[in-house]
């Protein structure tokens with residue numbers, strides 16, 4: 001039966017890791033949420049017609065092209081969804097904005113903060129809605145953590161420790177890729193950006209940083225039998241000061257041997273504490289300082305329908321949601337913003353903010369000095 005809702009035609013560029021996750025998001029969101037638009041998987045673009053056609057079939061899109069400019073020029077397409085390597089984001093997003101399209105773009109939004117600002121301003125001037133892929137922020141347990149902090153359950157927040165560590169670059173034989181691009185690449189931009197976004201979601205603005213960005217593997221195979229020098233960081237760390245008076249640290253690390261997805265944080269307040277690990281992301285650990293002496297300890301809160309929007313996915317507590325479901329939550333928030341008057345959950349302005357934090361930490365590391373953000 002045809003939907004009575006207006007169609008929202010999606011054009012997806014890039015069909016790798018994130019392209020597939022975005023396709024999951026757009027396919028799942030209408031089944032889970034009451035979206036104001038009828039999602040239509042319209043066209044995918046990739047570098048060859050064969051790969052685009054194959055991906056269109058696998059991901060449920062109606063059409064395929066090897067030319068992303070044709071996709072953007074198609075008057076039927078409403079949303080351009082960019083999941084290509086970082087260096088392509090700016091050109092593709094600006095072309096899409098110029099064509100009057102809404103733009104959903106993976107992080108990092110652009111190679112540098114000034115590019116991200118240009119993109120945010122262009123979108124604002126064109127009146128289109130934007131979204132950047134910071135899916136970890138959509139976790140119901142992070143929303144619970146923020147609600148507990150806002151309600152004062154932890155008291156005054158004193159300390160924060162955040163980390164996003166993986167080991168996909170730990171092997172020095174892993175070839176040079178777009179993630180090593182001298183402009184905009186590196187562990188801090190690639191995954192430290194997620195840790196920074198989570199820190200600010202939970203504690204509010206970071207005001208000062210003292211960074212230490214280190215390259216541990218100085219050359220990598222270039223894929224053509226030679227080697228290529230690596231200039232970007234393998235590990236980016238920073239001490240942080242927050243506007244709310246808290247202090248802490250954050251780390252982005254892609255050579256953390258043995259870690260596949262450590263997007264973790266600990267928060268220490270005057271009355272209690274929270275601990276979270278993405279490796280068990282349907283759980284939040286809460287230490288309540290009001291418990292009686294001899295009965296104190298971190299209690300494990302399992303994700304349940306009381307933690308929206310978990311209940312949309314499953315009526316039973318403790319059954320857990322998955323990584324791709326976070327993308328469905330992100331998609332749902334974005335589609336609501338496109339259909340309504342409200343702001344996007346994490347638009348290009350927010351993406352620019354994260355890029356600014358990354359750059360300030362990198363500058364601080366080079367100057368070996370604290371920097372204001």
Ligand SMILES: NC(=O)c1ccc[n+]([C@@H]2O[C@H](COP(=O)([O-])OP(=O)(O)OC[C@H]3O[C@@H](n4cnc5c(N)ncnc54)[C@H](O)[C@@H]3O)[C@@H](O)[C@H]2O)c1
Nearest residue numbers: 014015016017018045046047083084085086106107108133
């Ligand atoms: N939010 C997250 O959790 C998350 C996780 C991983 C990656 N990312 C981001 O997603 C982006 C893509 O990363 P990935 O891991 O999916 O990479 P990938 O290499 O798996 O996929 C990139 C895709 O883009 C295609 N592509 C490259 N050039 C193109 C062009 N000119 N026209 C059309 N298609 C083109 C490639 O063929 C490939 O299908 C990066 O910006 C990365 O930082 C975000």
